[in-house]
Amino acid sequence: MQLADQLREARTHKDILLMTHLVLGYPSFAVNREVIRQMVANGVDMIELQIPFSEPMADGPMIIKANQEAIANGTKVADCLAFAEEMAAKYKIPFLFMTYYNIPFKYGLRDFLHKAREIGIRGCIIPDLPPEEGEEYLGLAKEFALAPIQIFAPTSTEERMRTLAGHGDGFIYCVARRGVTGSKTEFDASFDAYLSRCRKATDLPLAVGFGISSREDVQILTGKADLAVIGTATIRLVEEKGPEAVGPFIAGLIRHPHKS
Amino acid sequence: MNNPENKPGYFGQWGGAYIPEVLYETFRELKEVYAKAKTDPAFWQEYLALMSSYSCRPTPLTHAENLSRHFGGAQIFIKREDLNHTGAHKANNVMGQGLLVKRMGKTRVIAETGAGQHGVACATMAAKFGFACTIYMGEEDVQRQRPNVFWMEKLGATVIPVTTGSRTLKDAINEAFRDWVSNMDTTHYVMGTVCGPHPFPEMVAWFQSIIGQEARVQILAAHGRLPARVYACVGGGSNAMGIFQGFLADPEVELIGVEAGGKGLETGQHAARLASQDASPGVAQGYKTMFLQDADGQMRDTHSVAAGLDYIGVSPLLTDLWEKGRVRFAAATDQEVMAALDLTIKKEGIIPALESTHAFVQAFKEAGELNCEQAVIINQSGRGDKDIFTIAHAFDDPSWKDFIRKKGEEYAAR
Numbered sequence: 001m002q003l004a005d006q007l008r009e010a011r012t013h014k015d016i017l018l019m020t021h022l023v024l025g026y027p028s029f030a031v032n033r034e035v036i037r038q039m040v041a042n043g044v045d046m047i048e049l050q051i052p053f054s055e056p057m058a059d060g061p062m063i064i065k066a067n068q069e070a071i072a073n074g075t076k077v078a079d080c081l082a083f084a085e086e087m088a089a090k091y092k093i094p095f096l097f098m099t100y101y102n103i104p105f106k107y108g109l110r111d112f113l114h115k116a117r118e119i120g121i122r123g124c125i126i127p128d129l130p131p132e133e134g135e136e137y138l139g140l141a142k143e144f145a146l147a148p149i150q151i152f153a154p155t156s157t158e159e160r161m162r163t164l165a166g167h168g169d170g171f172i173y174c175v176a177r178r179g180v181t182g183s184k185t186e187f188d189a190s191f192d193a194y195l196s197r198c199r200k201a202t203d204l205p206l207a208v209g210f211g212i213s214s215r216e217d218v219q220i221l222t223g224k225a226d227l228a229v230i231g232t233a234t235i236r237l238v239e240e241k242g243p244e245a246v247g248p249f250i251a252g253l254i255r256h257p258h259k260s
Numbered sequence: 261m262n263n264p265e266n267k268p269g270y271f272g273q274w275g276g277a278y279i280p281e282v283l284y285e286t287f288r289e290l291k292e293v294y295a296k297a298k299t300d301p302a303f304w305q306e307y308l309a310l311m312s313s314y315s316c317r318p319t320p321l322t323h324a325e326n327l328s329r330h331f332g333g334a335q336i337f338i339k340r341e342d343l344n345h346t347g348a349h350k351a352n353n354v355m356g357q358g359l360l361v362k363r364m365g366k367t368r369v370i371a372e373t374g375a376g377q378h379g380v381a382c383a384t385m386a387a388k389f390g391f392a393c394t395i396y397m398g399e400e401d402v403q404r405q406r407p408n409v410f411w412m413e414k415l416g417a418t419v420i421p422v423t424t425g426s427r428t429l430k431d432a433i434n435e436a437f438r439d440w441v442s443n444m445d446t447t448h449y450v451m452g453t454v455c456g457p458h459p460f461p462e463m464v465a466w467f468q469s470i471i472g473q474e475a476r477v478q479i480l481a482a483h484g485r486l487p488a489r490v491y492a493c494v495g496g497g498s499n500a501m502g503i504f505q506g507f508l509a510d511p512e513v514e515l516i517g518v519e520a521g522g523k524g525l526e527t528g529q530h531a532a533r534l535a536s537q538d539a540s541p542g543v544a545q546g547y548k549t550m551f552l553q554d555a556d557g558q559m560r561d562t563h564s565v566a567a568g569l570d571y572i573g574v575s576p577l578l579t580d581l582w583e584k585g586r587v588r589f590a591a592a593t594d595q596e597v598m599a600a601l602d603l604t605i606k607k608e609g610i611i612p613a614l615e616s617t618h619a620f621v622q623a624f625k626e627a628g629e630l631n632c633e634q635a636v637i638i639n640q641s642g643r644g645d646k647d648i649f650t651i652a653h654a655f656d657d658p659s660w661k662d663f664i665r666k667k668g669e670e671y672a673a674r
Contacts, residue, residue, distance in 0.1 A: 054425065054558040055544045057437050058280045064424050077556045101278055101543045106557030128278045128546070153282035155444070160284060178282060179442035 003094060003122045003147045003170035007205045007226065010045055016222040017045040018254055019207055021231040023066035024049055025075025029083050031243050038247035040091045043254055048125060051080045051099035058127040060182030062232045077107060081115060088120030098125040113140045123147030123170045131167040138167055149173050154194050161201035171205040171227065174198050182232035185211030187220045195224050218253050269458025272583055274576035277457035278546050286444040293364050294463050310355055315345040317470065321478035326607040334488065334630035336623065337637045339475045339503060342612065348642030349471060349499045350381035354450055356467035358385040361448045368392040368447040372436045374401055374429035375568035375615065376408025377642055378452030383417035393417040396435040398428040401567050404650060426561050429571045433545050453496025454575035457546030461576050465501040472506020475637055483635045489514045492639040493618040495568045497575030499641035504587065514588065517578060518618040520564030521591030531562035533574040534582045535591040549579045565594035565654055566614035592621035598654055600624055613642035614650060
C-alpha cells in the first residue's frame with residue numbers, strides 16, 4: 001500500500017498518529033535498537049531515522065550534538081543503512097530516512113534511493129532540498145516508489161503550499177513554527193490559522209513537528225493534524241533517563257480513547 | 261540528467277539555493293530587492309558615494325618597486341584593499357548589503373565571521389545605519405582574534421561564540437542560519453563571502469566588483485597595458501572574485517587564486533579545495549561546490565594560519581572558473597606565508613593580512629618567470645597590523661611574548 005493510504009487507513013483506528021525521530025548512532029546503535037523496540041511496543045506509528053551529517057543547518061542544539069557525537073563515535077552511512085534494514089525487516093511500521101542532501105548526493109542519489117527502497121524504507125525527509133533543486137530526487141523517488149516528504153512552514157504562502165504538495169507524497173511535514181528543532185512551540189490562534197491553510201492546500205495527511213514534547217501538545221494537535229512528530233523530546237529523555245524511559249513516555253503521549 | 265546551466269543561481273554546475281522551506285519567502289524578497297537595485301543606476305551611484313566618503317575608495321594601486329627589483333622580473337603592483345575603512349575589502353560587501361537592508365526596511369543584521377574582519381565591518385555598518393547586530397564567531401576564532409571581538413563589542417554588536425562542530429567559520433555560518441530561520445521578519449543575514457545560497461554568491465561578487473573595476477583603470481594608467489597575471493587569496497573567494505571581475509573578459513590576463521596550504525598539502529592539514537586533490541563535489545551551507553569532505557560527505561577539519569582562509573568550501577563562481585580553466589589555483593603554506601610577510605614588510609613598509617599574504621607568496625614564486633615589461637597585480641585584501649597578536653605569535657617574537665607576559669602580570673596584580 002502507498003504510504004499516504006497506509007497512514008489514512010491507520011487514522012481510521014486512531015485520533016492521531018505518532019511519528020518519532022532518532023539520530024542513528026547516537027548514543028549508539030545498541031541504544032537506538034532498544035529505543036525503537038520500546039517505541040514500537042508502545043504504539044508509535046512511524047519512525048524517522050536521521051542519518052547524521054556534520055552540518056545540520058535546520059536542527060537545534062540537542063540534535064546538533066547528537067549528529068556530532070554520532071559522527072565522532074565513528075557512525076558511517078553504511079552502518080546506518082544496515083541498521084535501517086534490520087529495523088524495517090523486524091517491525092511492520094513504516095520507517096523514513098531524514099538527512100541533509102549531501103549524504104545521498106555523496107553516496108550517489110540513484111544508488112542511495114535504490115538502496116533505501118531495497119531495505120524497506122518508505123520515504124525521505126531532506127530539509128535542505130527544496131523542489132526547485134530536487135528535480136532528479138523527485139523523479140527517482142517516484143521511480144523507486146519512495147515518498148519524497150515535502151515540508152510546509154508558517155512562512156509558506158498558500159500558492160507555495162500548493163506547489164510543494166504537488167511534489168510531495170506520503171504526508172506533508174508541517175513545521176509548527178519558525179526556528180530550529182527543539183524549542184517550545186506556542187499553539188495560539190495563528191497556529192490554528194496556519195494549520196487550516198495547510199489543510200486547504202493538500203489532501204495528503206498532515207504531520208506537525210518542532211517543539212512537540214508532551215501529552216498536552218499531542219492533545220492540542222488531535223483533530224487538527226494526522227500525525228504528531230516527537231523529535232528532540234525523546235533524544236533528551238534518553239540522554240537524561242536512559243532508553244528504558246522511552247516506553248512509558250510514549251505510552252503517556254497517546255493514552256487516548258480509540259474511535260468507536 | 262537535468263541541465264543546471266540554465267537555472268538561476270548556477271555557475272556551470274555549481275551554486276544553487278539549497279535552503280529550508282521556512283526561508284523560501286525571505287529569499288524571494290531578497291532576490292527581488294537585489295534585482296531592483298542591480299537595474300537601478302541610482303543605487304550604484306549611492307553605493308559609490310558612500311564608499312568614497314565613508315571608506316577610502318578608490319583604493320590606490322601601489323607600484324612595489326623594491327619587491328619588483330628584488331625578484332628581477334615582473335613589475336609588481338599591489339591593490340590596496342587594506343586601506344578600506346575597517347582594514348579590508350569586507351567593507352565593500354557590508355556597505356552594499358547595508359543599503360539593501362535599508363530598502364527592505366529590516367532593523368537587525370546578523371553575520372558569521374572567521375578572522376573577525378567581516379564581523380568588524382558588519383558591526384561598523386550596523387553602527388552607522390542604526391541596525392541591531394549579532395555576530396556569530398567560532399569559539400576557536402574568538403580565541404585567536406580577540407582584538408576584533410573587542411572592536412565588534414565596542415561597536416555595539418553582540419558576539420556569540422559558536423561551540424558546535426569544529427568551532428570555526430563553517431559552524432558560525434550554520435549558527436547564523438539558525439538565527440535567521442527564527443528572525444527573518446526583522447533580520448537580514450549579511451553573508452560575508454561569495455558562498456551560500458543564491459543570490460549571495462552573485463550579489464556579494466557584484467559589490468566586490470568595485471575592486472576589479474578600479475584596478476583595471478589604475479593598471480592601464482600606471483603601466484600602459486593590462487597585467488600579465490593577477491593574484492588573490494581565496495577563502496570563500498570574495499576578494500578574488502572582486503578583482504578578477506575586472507579582467508575576466510581579457511583572456512591575456514592570467515588569474516591565479518591562492519588557497520591555504522596550511523602545514524603542507526601532503527599533511528592533509530590545509531584548506532586547499534581547488535589546489536589539492538582532497539576536495540570533491542558536495543552540497544552544504546546552502547550551495548553546491550567542491551568541499552573538503554570524507555567519503556560519506558562529512559565535512560573535514562581544515563587548517564590555516566589565516567582564520568579567514570580556514571574554510572571547507574569555496575565560491576561556486578570560482579569553482580566554475582577553475583573547471584573552465586579560466587582561473588588557476590595554487591596553495592601557500594603557513595611557513596611560506598610568514599617568509600613573504602616578513603619580506604613585504606621590510607621591502608615595502610606594507611603589512612598585509614596573513615590571508616592576503618598567501619597571494620604574495622605565489623606572486624613572488626612566479627615574478628622571476630616574467631620580464632620587467634610585464635606587470636602583475638596582487639590583491640592585498642586586508643591589512644595585517646591590526647592582527648598583531650596573531651602575527652606576533654606566528655613570528656614567535658620573543659620581545660612581544662615578554663610584553664604580553666608583563667601585561668598579564670600587571671592585570672593579575674590588580
